[in-house]
Amino acid sequence: MVTLAPAALERVRSYLVAEPDKAGLRFGVRRTGCSGWGYHIEMADAAAPGDRDFAQDGVHVLVDADSLPLVDGTEIDFIKQGLNEQFVFRNPNVKGECGCGESFTTDAERA
Incomplete structure (x- = not known):
């Protein structure tokens, strides 16, 4: 499950008002930085096959x-x-972060 705190929920709502054709917020990770994983966040045009959709108050x-x-x-x-x-991002899976804060690591079994 992925959740939005109240301030994030309102911020994403403001993006959706400005771009009503967007399906929601796309959230994930990509290989980057010195530790391995970096967050990727953008407004999504549509759900992709295999996506999990975590709806919260219509977002x-x-x-x-x-x-x-x-x-x-x-x-x-x-x-x-x-x-x-x-x-x-408050991610319970993070086990370490690089010094610059650009990337993070998790347990090897989860990566």
Whole structure:
């Protein structure tokens, strides 16, 4: 399961109002950085075959089958600090992060 904290839910809703043809938020991981996995997030045109759809208050979060074991249980939040705004991820599967914060690792069995 992937959930959106209230601030993230409202942020994604604002994107969907601006782009009503989008199906929801696509969330997953890609190989990147020095630790191995980096988050990938974008507005989705449509669900793809094999996607899991986690609907929350009418907002859909689409996760591909390959990413799901690495992000299952993640809560996505949206924070504002001064002039900076960003999505943050509370992922219980993370076992380590690189020094620059660009990527993360999980247990070998899950990767």
